[in-house]
Amino acid sequence: MMTTRLIKLTAWVILAAIIFVTVSPIGLRPHTITSVNADRALAYVVAAAAFVLAYPRHWKRVALLLMAGAMGFELLQFLSPTRHAHLTDAAVKAAGAAGGVIVGWTINQFRALQPA
Numbered sequence: 001m002m003t004t005r006l007i008k009l010t011a012w013v014i015l016a017a018i019i020f021v022t023v024s025p026i027g028l029r030p031h032t033i034t035s036v037n038a039d040r041a042l043a044y045v046v047a048a049a050a051f052v053l054a055y056p057r058h059w060k061r062v063a064l065l066l067m068a069g070a071m072g073f074e075l076l077q078f079l080s081p082t083r084h085a086h087l088t089d090a091a092v093k094a095a096g097a098a099g100g101v102i103v104g105w106t107i108n109q110f111r112a113l114q115p116a
Contacts, residue, residue: 004054011050018043022073026082040089041096044070048100049107056108059101066097 021029021043032039044066051062070093077083 007050008054011047011054014043014047014050018047019073019076023076023080023083025080037089037092040092041099044093044096045100045103048097049104050100052101052104053107056104059105059108062104063098063101066101067094070094070097 034042048062048066051066052059055062071090074085074087074090074093077085
């Protein structure tokens with residue numbers, strides 16, 4: 001029970017961080033040693049996997065919402081004068097979300113095979 005709450009909280013915190021990084025001024029975006037596209041994809045892989053682990057019966061809904069959310073969050077960049085929205089960025093994020101759903105779903109399948 002506590003583990004489920006922690007996973008849910010983690011998923012929502014990751015999503016909040018993604019939204020903040022996506023719409024905040026460019027100067028507040030964290031800089032890493034990987035490429036920007038790798039950062040985008042990895043963030044969505046982790047978020048999607050966390051949401052699928054938190055809400056295992058709703059993995060299809062998670063996939064749809066995060067992939068659509070990637071487009072929506074990208075469009076929110078039009079609100080910031082220092083940011084710019086690109087379809088390719090949204091596609092990278094959506095692909096990361098799809099990959100994360102697969103990772104989370106696979107983990108859930110293995111967890112279901114474990115004896116109680």
